[in-house]
Amino acid sequence: MKIKNVILLSFILFLMSCYDDKGNYDYSEMAEIKIENLPETLEILGGIEHIVAQPKVISSLEGEIKDGNPNFEFSYKLELKGGSQLYNEAWVDLNPSKSLNLDTLISIPSGNYVVWFAVKDKRSSIEYSTTFDVKVTSSTYEGWLVLCNEGEEERVRMDMISVISADRIEPAYDLLSLLGLPDLKKATKIGFYPAPVATGDVIYLMSEEGTYKLNQNTFETSDMYNIYTTDFIVAPSDPDESIVEYMPLANMGPPTARAIFAVSNKGNVYALVTAAGAAFEMPINTSVRGKSPEYRVAPYVGISMVRYPGNSTAALFYDIDNKRFVGWSFKSPTSNDVNQILTPVPNPEVGGLFDFKTGMDLVYMEGTRYSNGLVYAILQNASGKRVIYGINMSGTGFVQESKYENLNAPDFDKATVFAFHSQFPYMFYGVGNKVYLHNLGTNMTYEMKNINLGANEEVTMLKFNLYHNNYWWPEPSEEFMARQFELMVGTYDNSVSGVNGGKLGFYKVDGENNSITKRVEYSGFARIKDVRYRERR
Template identity: 25%
Template sequence: MNTHHYKSILLSFFFACLLTACMKDKGNYNYTPINRVTIQGVDSAYLLDYGTRLQIKPVLKFSEDTHEDTANYTYTWVADHLVGYTMAPTIISTARNLDTTITLDYGLYAMYYRVTDKRTGVFTDSYFTLNVGAPSYEGWMMLCDMENGNSRLDMISHRGNSDTLYPDILKEVHSAYKTTGTPSFIATQFAYLGGPTNGSLGIFVATSKNAVLLGLDSLDYVPAYDLKNFMSVSEPITDWTGADINLRMYGGLLYVNKNIYAIGFSSITNPINTQDGGTALFNASRWVGQNPSSGAAIIFNDDSKTFLRYPGSGTTCLTLPNGDLFNFSTGMDLLYATFVPYNSGEVFAVLKSHATGKLFLARFTVAGKQNYFAEITGENIAGAETFAVSPELGYLFYNAGGKLYEYDHAAKHSILMHDYGNRKISLLKFQPFASTYATASNAVYYTTLSKKLLVGTYVQGQPENSGILDMYTVPDINAQLQLYRSYTGTGKIACIAYRER
């Protein structure tokens, strides 16, 4: 076949196709509109306690059906996933209206309600969130002194955007734990000790009678949760009067009966209050300055009035190198000490001279580098009762009676920040938080709270419900404290911690 003839065939085929394409399509195209469902009456968010009843009655509208024939539709209520995690969706109901007892695990869920037209397979979703919790799920936990030899655990429950005070939270959630004895400590931190701590945030509570771990969500308790069960001491501790605890991620230091025990990954060791590898135990101070990152700490030998360094592991404390500003063998009483991230990490210690009665402030690193030592010349400092240090600005706060002061160690003067009059101050604290790392869901909120000064006050003789927890923003340049939040009706707050999520 020659080339000219081949091209003629191709042109003929092209024009035939073009003619066919231009011919009128005589097919039948009568379209039937698809029935569309509109869902109303489902809120964007729901908050309820575990094991309680959730009722939702949606209002459905249809673009084509004049009335709802339930035989033509399927209905599905789905827990799609726990926010921040991946999981297989869980169908919690297939009823048109939701009326069921929620037994999902504690947490915030992404949910949806789906209505499907069985005739076409077309479905419509309505999305919402469901926060399954309990009054004890998140918030401030306050161990209160009832002034009758016993304690009470109060809680300011933080749920959504609201805070609710529950005096005696253990009674509210039907916990078996009884706070008999005077308050010793309450603290929270991620732990692997066992019992209810399985890598999650553990709740440590101690009164003079016992020390325990509480269940993570509903504060449940069984005797196996007693802290003595995780200790390697030969004789179980029965007197926890004045005990204290410094926790860090999966570890910390426990003070009880003038001894200090290291909290390891899965157990609590024998006492570490020996010096330079010796075997003799010295009487340790309750005031410990531990770097939460390294685990290294400053421990005070109350017998020799000497600061020592605990390296973060092992069973002994070490002598610190000679200092440039003061002698680590101080010869003074230690009134208060804490580690703060201020100035890249320092221990602040308040000391009192036997000879003169004067108070001194020492600032130094856990490695022993001394940065500051001078007499505290603040107003009413001789009558100071409790102390706290701003982790951000390094101001020292103290109270004398109902007067609250801020001490600027650089300017060497104090400023009266608030006079509570006849109200007694039972607590000063800046609360450290575990979940402030960048990927934590509540990092910004917890970082904000960690910078607030907590002040607990009460009326003497009324320890049950006269308590107030004030939270203050601490400005720089010695400006007056700014009230951030205030909660009334607590007990006399002896110690406080925050149950994070």
């Protein structure tokens, strides 16, 4: 009985203590939290449209909880619908700042996601939460892929000018930040091969630290998408060797490649002959198949850009050790040994314009459709003087067609970026913050003054985006087809704070008046290195 009395007394004292503390919120009363004004489902374009939320949070004890209230913090966490893993994490924190309202841009694959919104009372550590759905649709289906180097470390970054419809074109930024791309530095080029419909197109992102294939539907990538894993029989033994150029040679028949070439930063070149195999073998900068490389080649592939069906069976390379042109010519798959070697290009027996063993350094080389497949090569001698050779690659290739020397071209010897037109004998080159048009036919040069760049701006890229496909469905407009002959000008404004000072302008070229006219310009990119239109049939 005594024990029972003690227990009863203790219980009475406990009740009295609770009664004395009535009204003390810290111990006895629990607030009821209501969360309002969140969408049930939010539909966005990945990498283009922001996830925006402005919830209203009401406490039964304190009224509406405003942003900045020191007693509360807020969180938004995103994961795949159903709780599946999302890029090595169960969720992605959308607002590390713990603010009430959300306005964030995130690049994630198309799909259905859920966002968890939580309100935490920091005094009691109690959380209240709710969810809303986010449906992400693709912004990467078609448009201009914009490969950039970001910041002083030159982090590789892929932006895009997404063609959502004929009437809606939107820029999207840093598309691969959550899609598995390793932390790479020093982007070089975009590799693109519009393979047949059954297999889909091939997109490679190339850098000095690695080359990776992008998933054609989601743009996801990983170490398993390294080109040495996906496209090579045996990976190079040098761990620092990286593919920096990837170029398909169009077949003369269906819209496929006769061969694909890959050039590395170590000066090796590889050939994938589609009729004979499905992977790159040993380097072909050798005179005997499978033998160790005998010299290094420059990171350029000279081919006819008459595409699908193509008009050439040859490719041009430059031996930087012996300072000469070397060539590749297709033979039947039954004589595949000669498809895996390069051969010095012989001089013509009569009527030669120059020696294919130039003794000069190659500055730049580009294939065009001009004159049915002309490759332009810019070379520089020991004194710094530059010349241009034109080599026609139609048919079996290697035909000397033109030679341009004693160029009336201001600062041409200082130029770092170039582009050759496929309809007119025009070369564009950039020096600092200026772009010049040089007419090869008249040897006259014109400064493009309507590309008005400030003292802190510089030209980082000049290019023409020649389409690969001839098999479009539905039939494209004349305006769309004409855009492949517009000059693309990438610039960077070094006075802009942060890492987004890049712009990409599109200029129509006037072949009669040696001039260009801006059609449109987009901004917000990092330092542009390469641009490639992702074509869709």
